[in-house]
Structure formats: structure tokens, C-alpha cells
Amino acid sequence: MNALLEKYPDEIKVILAKYPTDRAGKRSAVMPLMYLAQREDGHVTKDAFEQIAEICEITVTEVASIIGFYSLYYDEPSGKYHVQVCTDLPCALRGAEQFLENLCENLGIKVGETTPDGKVKVEAVMCLAGCDKAPMFQVQSPEGLEYHENQTVESALELINKLRQG
């Protein structure tokens, strides 16, 4: 029936239990369900849109608007791993822009592009609350989010090469 419900019955039960049982409460589940739906492929499929809409008792358009608004949700495939470097002011004052540029140059890509093997996308993002340990980035992957701080181009390349082999 509902493929998402069938796949993650226990997780969805826990999610729904956090919120009121009425219709307004069900809608609250849309954000956690979105994370669940993109856990496997790194993005939310069109089918999952409908499954989430059904569980939350909202329209598919409303689900789509949530994807569009929040930057951690993806509706199309774009690399298994996202290396997201903060280049906001405090990090920039500690050399984050140069770091990102050098990193991409070494990988032979431009900022915002994915490595030729389609595995790692390197992009600039807004503040990640790691200002005192810049240059820093997060790696977003199906396994979750991980911070890497006090980085050099060498240490970042080492990590990215590991991700590309995995």
C-alpha cells in the first residue's frame, strides 16, 4: 500500500508519536519523514512525495513546497556524498574561501560541481556553527551528517578520496 510505511513501520510510529494525534499534529511529521525518505538514495522520489502526503494528510504540493524551502532536502540525485564547506564571514576570516578554491582545484572541479565519478559534490554553504574551528565542512551522506573541523586541503583530500573509494 504505502511503500514508505511498509519499509519503515517502526520509525514512522516513533515519529508520529512525537506530535498530537489530530490532523495538525500529523502534518508535523512531514520533515522527519522527508529525512527518512531520502535516507536510501540521497533524495526524495516523486513516489515518496505522495506517500508522505498520504501519511501527513496534506497535498503533494504542500510536500513539494517543504522540499523547496529547506536546503537539506533533495528532490534529485546529486552525488552520494555532499562535502559542504562553510564560507560565511567567521570562516572566511580564517581562510575558508581559499581552502575551498584550492580543494576544488585539486579535485579538478568547480565549486558546486560533482566529481567525475558522480560520488562527491563539493559546495559552499552557510554557517554550520563551527566558526572557531575553520576551515571546516560537513559531509552529508546516507549515513547521516558528520562535521570535519580544523581542516587543511591535504586532510580534506584524504577524506574525499576515501569516500570516493567507498
Next chain:
Amino acid sequence: MAEHILLRHRAIPGLDQFDTYRQNEGFVALRKAITSMDPDDVTNEVKASGLRGRGGAGFPTGMKWSFIDGHNWPHYVVANADESEPGTFKDREIMEGNPYQFLEGVAICAYAVKANDAYIYLRGEFWPIAHKLDECITEMEAAGFLGEKVFGSNISIHLHTHLGAGAYICGEESALLESIEGKLGQPRLRPPFPPAVGVYSKPTIVNNVETLTNVPFIINRGAAWYKSMGTEKSPGPKIFSLSGCINRPGNYELPLGTTFRELIMDHGRGIPGGHKIKAIMAAGASSSLIVANDEALNTPMDYESVPQLGAQLGSASIIVVDDSVNIPWLINKTVHFFKHESCGKCTPCREGTYWMMHLTERISHGEATMRDVELLHDVASQMKGKCLCALGEFSIEAVLSGIERFPADFESVTAKSNA
């Protein structure tokens, strides 16, 4: 400072473990509140402590709690753990190092305002922290400190984590409430304020992580003890997040009223590379630029003194800017941030940040004339007081103060294109 109140994990290894926390004054305050105090007594104690909101506005916490509408039920508590201000990284350290004290604070707040459910709204990037908090909550429930019949009473308190998904605006409390409801994180028109109409249209108290982490010590050791730290109008300890051009960036827990000089020169060990300090941003990217002269450096960092420098203390995210930094470049960075994070709901912010960004791009790349600088000042001034929430209002702070207080930087970049 002799004793850490908030960053206690620095002196007590393993404080993020249930047993270690319990052995170090852990859960004493929650037990005391629930087993021996009326909810109103708890609120009154917090009121008497003079604790002010640490998220940025500095609103008296106990007073906020007393505003909860007692005629509309159920009540909710929401902890704002969306920490996304560039330059702010204090709540993250609290939740990573001292999570139980924070959760204890949330639970005490829930008891005080008679809420059975509390949501902890974390930015999506704090996914591992949310996971950790979920484990802590499970431990507390197993011990009978959370859940049904807390400490054998008839009180039930349930805490739930809720992850955002990469939107700075959700740190604004009414946008945060919309986001919990599964909607776009866009601010609400206020009033009504959350203590009257909050999440699910029910009375809701929204407090910052650091604010709530103060609460167990206030209940445990009393308001008088708490007031012995800090200044008369800004009592207690504060975590200052120090970043930018500084030798030792990091979080520093110090009494409110500590001077900029002590934080930057003593604790932060000054400016690297033989550079001189040029400007200070006291509230992250949302700050006015303070000219870092002797008067500024000698100013106490509290909610009353910083405004005398034409700035705000905000969340006390101190970004240090040295003399190698060009102010047009700096405001281009902050304006890009706000343009990216503007939620698009109100026109002054959506359009204003867009046009400011085009101007700061030109100016910072030396492609503008002084007329463009005047136009930028004009656009920013027109936004003032017209935005739906503080995001738009804050986006102009660095722009206006930068142009007004560092005119030479703008003259030098525009001179290039005039030549």
C-alpha cells in the same frame, strides 16, 4: 572565572554520561522543583534571578514564563536549538558536552508553565546531537525523571527532538513554530506572541538552549546566588563565542559585564599575524560594526552597555575583524548570507536583501562609484523598521554601520573604478 556553570564538562570529564551528571548536582533541581515547589514558585525564582534570554533579545525569562495563558490548554515548551547565526557555536558545545543540564532545564521549564510536552528544535546539521539527546531522554525516562509520574508525582513531562533542515530563519521563534507544524519556516505576524498563541495555536514558551541550561542552577542554588554573578541588570554567566581574526577562537564562559578587551586580548590572546584590531561584531553577522577603539574595548559586554556603542550584544557571538579586512568585502559577505536566508515572505526583506547584494557585489569588486554606496545606504535605510521579523532588520546593521563608521574603506574601493 572560578567555576563554570554552563560549560561544566570542561572541568568534569564524562559529564555527558547519565551517572556522572547525576553525581555532580545532576537532577537535584528538577527533583526539588517537582517534589517541593509549586509551578509558580519556580517561575518566581527564575524571575528573581534576573535571568535574561540568551538567544539574542535578552528578554527576562521568568517574566516570559509568567505570560503563559492559563485559560487555554495544553501548554507547550519549545527549546530553540536552531543555532545558525554566523559566529555562534555555544549551544552546540552545551548540548555536546553538558546535555543533561540542558534537558533538566527544559523539564523544569515545562513543570513551571504546566506543559506536558516540550519540543527541542535543532538545526538539521545537528543530527548527531539530536541522536545523542534522544538517548539522554531515554535514560532520564528509565530513571523516572521524565515521562509519566515524574519522581512519583502526578506530573508527566515528555521531551521530543525535532530536526530542522537548513533554514536560518527557523531560529526566529515564530518561524520555528511554523516549522514544527510542518509548514514553511516563515515568521508570523505578532502579536499574538507565543505565550498566548504558539505551536498548534496553543500557549508556548520558547527559550534558547543556553537560557534553559542556566535554570537548574538557579533552582538548586537560588536566585540570590545567581545574582552574585554579572551585573545588576544583566546577572549571571554568559557564553561568548569568539571567532574571526583571533589567536584563540572558542567559547568562553564569563560573567556578563566582562569587557571586550579582557575577552579578546586576555582570553583570546589577541590578533594573529602582527595585525591590529579594526572592528568588532558583537552579535554575529546580525551586528553593527563597532569601531575597535579604546572606548569600545573597555566597554562591558552586557545588555545595557553595548547599545551605547551603537550595537547590540545579541547572542554574544564576537567576531573580531583586523586591519587587513576591507569593510566592503565584509558587508558583501553578510548581505549574501541574509539574501540567501531571507524567507521571502515580506517584501522589504526579500527585495531589499536582493538589491543590497547586487550593490555590495559591485562595490566590493571595485566596480562601483560613490553614488552606488549612497544608493546602498538608501536601500538599507528604507528597510529599517519595515520588515516582518528581525532577519531583515539585522541584515542592514553591518551595511549602515560599515558605510557610516568606515567611510575610508568605501572611498578607496570606489576611487578604483573612478580612476
